[in-house]
Amino acid sequence: xxxxxxxxxxxxxxxxxxxxxxxxxxxxxxxxxxxxxxxxxxxxxxxxxxxxxxxxxxxxxxxxxxxxxxxxxxxxxxxxxxxxxxxxxxxxxxxxxxxxxxxxxxxxxxxxxxxxxxxxxxxxxxxxxxxxxxxxxxxxxxxxxxxxxxxxxxxxxxxxxxxxxxxxxxxxxxxxxxxxxxxxxxxxxxxxxxxxxxxxxxxxxxxxxxxxxxxxxxxxxxxxxxxxxxxxxxxxxxxxxxxxxxxxxxxxxxxxxxxxxxxxxxxxxxxxxxxxxxxxxxxxxxxxxxxxxxxxxxxxxxxxxxxxxxxxxxxxxxxxxxxxxxxxxxxxxxxxxxxxxxxxxxxxxxxxxxxxxxxxxxxxxxxxxxxxxxxxxxxxxxxxxxxxxxxxxxxxxxxx
Amino acid sequence: xxxxxxxxxxxxxxxxxxxxxxxxxxxxxxxxxxxxxxxxxxxxxxxxxxxxxxxxxxxxxxxxxxxxxxxxxxxxxxxxxxxxxxxxxxxxxxxxxxxxxxxxxxxxxxxxxxxxxxxxxxxxxxxxxxxxxxxxxxxxxxxxxxxxxxxxxxxxxxxxxxxxxxxxxxxxxxxxxxxxxxxxxxxxxxxxxxxxxxxxxxxxxxxxxxxxxxxxxxxxxxxxxxxxxxxxxxxxxxxxxxxxxxxxxxxxxxxxxxxxxxxxxxxxxxxxxxxxxxxxxxxxxxxxxxxxxxxxxxxxxxxxxxxxxxxxxxxxxxxxxxxxxxxxxxxxxxxxxxxxxxxxxxxxxxxxxxxxxxxxxxxxxxxxxxxxxxxxxxxxxxxxxxxxxxxxxxxxxxxxxxxxxxxxxxxxxxxxxxxxxxxxxxxxxxxxxxxxxxxxxxxxxxxxxxxxxxxxxxxxxxxxxxxxxxxxxxxxxxxxxxxxxxx
Numbered sequence: 001x002x003x004x005x006x007x008x009x010x011x012x013x014x015x016x017x018x019x020x021x022x023x024x025x026x027x028x029x030x031x032x033x034x035x036x037x038x039x040x041x042x043x044x045x046x047x048x049x050x051x052x053x054x055x056x057x058x059x060x061x062x063x064x065x066x067x068x069x070x071x072x073x074x075x076x077x078x079x080x081x082x083x084x085x086x087x088x089x090x091x092x093x094x095x096x097x098x099x100x101x102x103x104x105x106x107x108x109x110x111x112x113x114x115x116x117x118x119x120x121x122x123x124x125x126x127x128x129x130x131x132x133x134x135x136x137x138x139x140x141x142x143x144x145x146x147x148x149x150x151x152x153x154x155x156x157x158x159x160x161x162x163x164x165x166x167x168x169x170x171x172x173x174x175x176x177x178x179x180x181x182x183x184x185x186x187x188x189x190x191x192x193x194x195x196x197x198x199x200x201x202x203x204x205x206x207x208x209x210x211x212x213x214x215x216x217x218x219x220x221x222x223x224x225x226x227x228x229x230x231x232x233x234x235x236x237x238x239x240x241x242x243x244x245x246x247x248x249x250x251x252x253x254x255x256x257x258x259x260x261x262x263x264x265x266x267x268x269x270x271x272x273x274x275x276x277x278x279x280x281x282x283x284x285x286x287x288x289x290x291x292x293x294x295x296x297x298x299x300x301x302x303x304x305x306x307x308x309x310x311x312x313x314x315x316x317x318x319x320x321x322x323x324x325x326x327x328x329x330x331x332x333x334x335x336x337x338x339x340x341x342x343x344x345x346x347x348x349x350x351x352x353x354x355x356x357x358x359x360x361x362x363x364x365x366x367x368x369x370x371x372x373x374x375x376x377x378x379x380x381x382x383x384x385x386x387x388x389x390x391x392x393x394x395x396x397x398x399x400x
Numbered sequence: 401x402x403x404x405x406x407x408x409x410x411x412x413x414x415x416x417x418x419x420x421x422x423x424x425x426x427x428x429x430x431x432x433x434x435x436x437x438x439x440x441x442x443x444x445x446x447x448x449x450x451x452x453x454x455x456x457x458x459x460x461x462x463x464x465x466x467x468x469x470x471x472x473x474x475x476x477x478x479x480x481x482x483x484x485x486x487x488x489x490x491x492x493x494x495x496x497x498x499x500x501x502x503x504x505x506x507x508x509x510x511x512x513x514x515x516x517x518x519x520x521x522x523x524x525x526x527x528x529x530x531x532x533x534x535x536x537x538x539x540x541x542x543x544x545x546x547x548x549x550x551x552x553x554x555x556x557x558x559x560x561x562x563x564x565x566x567x568x569x570x571x572x573x574x575x576x577x578x579x580x581x582x583x584x585x586x587x588x589x590x591x592x593x594x595x596x597x598x599x600x601x602x603x604x605x606x607x608x609x610x611x612x613x614x615x616x617x618x619x620x621x622x623x624x625x626x627x628x629x630x631x632x633x634x635x636x637x638x639x640x641x642x643x644x645x646x647x648x649x650x651x652x653x654x655x656x657x658x659x660x661x662x663x664x665x666x667x668x669x670x671x672x673x674x675x676x677x678x679x680x681x682x683x684x685x686x687x688x689x690x691x692x693x694x695x696x697x698x699x700x701x702x703x704x705x706x707x708x709x710x711x712x713x714x715x716x717x718x719x720x721x722x723x724x725x726x727x728x729x730x731x732x733x734x735x736x737x738x739x740x741x742x743x744x745x746x747x748x749x750x751x752x753x754x755x756x757x758x759x760x761x762x763x764x765x766x767x768x769x770x771x772x773x774x775x776x777x778x779x780x781x782x783x784x785x786x787x788x789x790x791x792x793x794x795x796x797x798x799x800x801x802x803x804x805x806x807x808x809x810x811x812x813x814x815x816x817x818x819x820x821x822x823x824x825x826x827x828x829x830x831x832x833x834x835x836x837x838x839x840x841x842x843x844x845x846x847x848x849x850x851x852x853x854x855x856x857x858x859x860x861x862x863x864x865x866x867x868x869x870x871x872x873x874x875x876x877x878x879x880x881x882x883x884x885x886x887x
Binding site: 085138142148156160164166181247298300321348350351377381384 | 517546563571575579587613614618629632654656657659701705706758760790831832833846847856858860861863
């Protein structure tokens with residue numbers, strides 16, 4: 001790459017894309033580049049960062065709406081929300097620990113990768129579900145808006161959803177409007193000592209199937225040393241009006257009692273525990289030759305996926321999203337990757353090579369292959385959004 | 401009147417041949433004929449919930465399997481025949497309005513629930529299962545399917561997916577898109593694609609998100625995997641009556657600012673209150689200018705705690721009256737008028753148009769004031785019933801369909817309201833979809849190149865524009881469709 005472009009405004013992004021098209025010089029699109037190590041390495045002539053597009057452009061607490069330019073650091077947004085007792089619903093993860101990066105993630109990066117923390121198990125939990133409106137520069141070097149600043153908008157095709165999670169391959173996000181929510185007055189965690197991952201996920205299912213509003217549901221196979229929890233342990237979080245928590249935790253304890261001994265983790269310890277799960281820190285330090293995968297399957301199939309992986313290679317595991325999100329860390333080899341692909345396929349789910357040695361990232365399918373008819377549509381959609389193929393070529397798939 | 405594309409004469413001329421080919425794919429069976437071609441029997445399909453527009457189709461096909469849907473699409477694709485998908489036909493935006501040279505694919509016979517899994521909290525159902533049918537299948541076990549459009553007794557989940565339907569409770573539980581895990585999609589080429597399934601989030605592009613709310617432009621959904629949720633321990637409602645729309649709008653703001661998110665927050669203006677009270681005798685305050693129905697969930701103590709806080713907030717705004725339900729029965733009474741609102745307005749006016757724009761909630765008083773001025777200028781009454789928490793308006797414009805001038809005025813009034821919604825920072829449709837109704841207003845919300853970008857994505861799925869053409873996008877922008885005025 002011959003340098004990084006960092007325009008100061010949206011017009012500069014348009015200009016950069018126009019120049020890339022004119023020069024046949026593809027762009028590696030990023031925010032702060034904290035997830036540069038995710039998926040495939042991009043082969044591009046130039047880098048284009050949205051780090052110059054910064055600042056909150058609209059915040060109406062009484063309307064639960066916040067808009068910010070794509071390069072705004074997530075902590076800056078969280079701080080502004082906290083002043084009004086509000087929060088980002090999707091608990092955007094901070095993977096600086098996982099990737100060994102310095103700067104915080106940007107809003108644009110979180111939305112472009114559609115990354116969501118433990119609260120994903122809520123119906124409106126996904127980051128893409130909170131995107132009310134988007135501005136993006138397409139490969140036509142045009143600014144396109146989708147959605148806006150209101151809570152319900154079904155006008156036209158939902159390009160917001162297409163752009164969220166497209167990893168910068170269909171457009172460069174420049175500004176995003178989000179739905180936000182009041183922060184709960186209190187939270188605590190019930191930790192259930194379980195005998196196996198299967199029993200752990202069964203405990204999560206029981207909790208999520210209760211009417212008590214579980215907002216986080218994870219299993220740590222090795223437990224959590226800091227809180228004195230031996231593994232495997234099933235963790236269930238409650239967040240609500242503080243006055244409701246005694247009843248809810250008592251009632252939930254009743255539901256969980258049959259699965260094992262229940263301990264309560266409260267206050268800052270509970271908050272820190274879920275922050276660590278959000279950021280995949282229970283996987284431990286990741287070696288340079290190691291890889292990290294994320295698999296998403298039906299929740300009750302999580303333990304089966306874990307068993308398949310364990311049989312295939314030495315693996316460190318963590319289950320979130322009620323058991324359906326399986327995080328796995330292990331050797332960054334083609335054999336281990338093949339086992340991940342097989343496990344996801346057998347469970348009818350998906351996988352992502354989240355981090356790995358460059359040689360592995362460049363040589364394998366980092367996402368599941370799409371069936372031929374869908375791949376044909378995908379190619380046409382890519383051409384419809386980025387006809388010259390200048391946006392993040394090869395990021396998601398070889399040759400795309 | 402709405403313009404429809406000029407029918408393809410060669411397709412019309414081949415009508416008998418096309419009917420025969422479709423009958424070979426979907427033969428008559430235990431549930432009657434699989435293909436309807438008889439003009440009298442086509443009558444029920446000539447319109448949907450937007451009954452002002454009527455157009456009999458070339459034929460109606462009633463498949464019972466995904467394979468039949470795929471074969472019908474394969475045939476239509478090969479023969480350049482336009483398709484209009486249809487669920488229960490409850491669309492208020494004319495999404496299922498047929499085309500003279502088009503085949504309607506009705507999914508109502510695909511009405512089986514295929515799987516319910518409480519441990520994974522999901523249900524797999526065919527597209528023709530009604531919205532309420534999903535909740536009914538799981539209610540005995542304490543679960544429910546969250547989105548609850550007013551038409552939920554009739555509307556089908558396939559149509560809900562295509563319109564990204566909402567309802568009164570989406571303030572807390574989200575709309576269809578948020579409660580969807582997967583669909584089985586049949587492409588125009590007749591290929592069957594599984595998108596999503598029992599797991600969360602796509603690893604690649606979010607096709608499921610793009611398909612949701614696509615109004616039949618990208619493919620036909622035959623199977624749907626939805627989330628089912630455990631119902632709260634209980635719910636209770638309260639009613640607040642206020643002296644002006646402005647004040648009620650301020651109350652909505654104050655509630656959200658307090659950090660309490662009610663499960664529902666419904667607003668009715670004076671004409672709506674009067675219409676509903678006359679219809680349902682729900683005990684609504686006739687001296688109020690505006691009324692809020694606020695519902696909370698939880699166990700008894702939690703309900704009481706939240707309702708007392710909400711009562712305190714309301715009390716700061718000089719309410720005319722506050723009524724907190726003490727029992728589940730009293731809650732039902734409070735909801736009674738609201739739930740019968742459409743019927744109530746239907747009783748005081750021979751016909752009405754139900755509009756569906758969204759505005760930033762802070763714009764509420766301003767928008768209601770300007771809508772009142774428009775009402776005077778057009779000489780047509782309007783009643784407002786809407787989901788205040790999320791700013792989704794449903795103005796009901798009353799008119800007389802036997803008077804063409806009255807209908808034309810009602811349409812113009814409705815268009816002015818939607819333009820106002822866009823002007824104040826909102827949108828043309830919050831949950832009913834664009835359909836034919838709002839198609840020609842799309843340039844109010846989108847710039848030409850933005851519409852063109854959406855058209856390019858549509859073309860990526862449907863290069864010949866055979867899937868529900870004449871909806872969503874203005875005809876003029878699509879060279880494949882030259883317009884004619886509907887007969």
